Amino acid sequence: MRYFLDVAYDGTRFHGWQVQPNALTVQEVLDDCLRKVYRLEEVETIGSGRTDTGVHARQQWVHVDLPQVLNTEEIKYKLNRILPPDIAIQTVCGVGPEAHTRFDAVSRTYKYHITLEKNPFLVHQAYYLSRTPDVSLLNEAAQVLLELEDFTTFSKVKGDTKHYRCTIMHAQWQQEEGQLVFTIKANRFLRGMVRLVVGTLLDVGKGKLTVAQFREAIEKQDRSLASGAAPAQGLYLHRVEYPEQYFAVQQVLFEKVAAEEATKEKE
Structure with missing residues (x-):
């Protein structure tokens, strides 16, 4: 059974x-x-x-x-x-x-938690940032994810996937009680994709990349254009539907x- x-x-x-x-x-x-x-x-x-x-x-x-x-x-x-x-x-x-x-799953949702205050009780549950990134820029860049389909840029080089297409249904940053939380929902994700997406989005929020450059990095399907992966401890598989x-x-x-x-x- x-x-x-x-x-x-x-x-x-x-x-x-x-x-x-x-x-x-x-x-x-x-x-x-x-x-x-x-x-x-x-x-x-x-x-x-x-x-x-x-x-x-x-x-x-x-x-x-x-x-x-x-x-x-x-x-x-x-x-x-x-x-x-x-x-x-x-x-x-x-x-x-x-x-x-x-x-049989039709979608998966991940959440990434960033704490904006140093908290010894969140060392393994959230990524600590000492400076708050620009949330409006983070969300502007996140909307780009909804418009594109091929995410080769955010895939691991040694992955065994047959293709790099994903349909992203939701991508948004929200501030919640001293934390910054990123929610992303898609029909499928590439191995290591969410942490690479978060790491690259944070570079936009820190002013290291423009929204246009973020879009260009995805459209060029070039792994070298992704920023470093965000640390593991902030990431949660939140829901499978x-x-x-x-x-x-x-x-x-x-x-x-x-x-x-x-x-x-x-x-």
């Missing part, structure tokens, strides 16, 4: 989401807990997207196949009992066998498969 898990985590001590050799990752810890709770030799979780070292997630949807029909609240309870304090299961949903957290009524439809499919499994057991 397939389940979607809504996972939140503080990425400070992890080398990103995805399992990799000789480094602690969120996926590795979650998989290990699933194996222990359900006494499985092998388990494979699939996330709705990757997050890099030090990046956080307020919502990372993950799907996993478990051997039987289970109470979703019980899954949540059992996993949260043994997961470390910096990883939490927020919701568990039963879904159909073909549901896929990554391929699916088609309208997606979870209602998946619940019906889940119940259908569960009923079929129950019939087989009786036979």
Whole structure:
């Protein structure tokens, strides 16, 4: 049976989401807990997207196949009992066998937090800037992102992506209680893209680049024209969205498969 898990985590001590050799990752810890709770030799979780070292997630949807029909609240309870304090299961949903957290998602939203006041309690949760950038310029440049489609400039050189086109639906900076927060929503993002976008936008806000130069950097599709990536600790995968009524439809499919499994057991 397939389940979607809504996972939140503080990425400070992890080398990103995805399992990799000789480094602690969120996926590795979650998989290990699933194996222990359900006494499985092998388990494979699939996330709705990757997050890099030090990046956080307020919502990372993950799907996993478990051997039987289970109470979703019980899954949540059992996993949260043994997961470390910096990883939490927020919701568990039963879904159909073909549901896929990554391929079925229609949009992802990231938020980037900048603190404008030195705060020892935000060292790993926000990027500290001692001088406030020009917010009006930041937003003027951010609107350029909505007008363009190819973001080769904000892609990593060694990426394995087949194309660099993304549809950005929202990009805006807001000041919130001593912080500057950037929200960006798109159908997809390139690996490392958001931090490169933020780093380059901040150069506009600091007067190092004009809005016209920001546009030109994207249109030339030249990676060397991007500024340095903003630090990881300010970035959060904030929300992953699916088609309208997606979870209602998946619940019906889940119940259908569960009923079929129950019939087989009786036979």
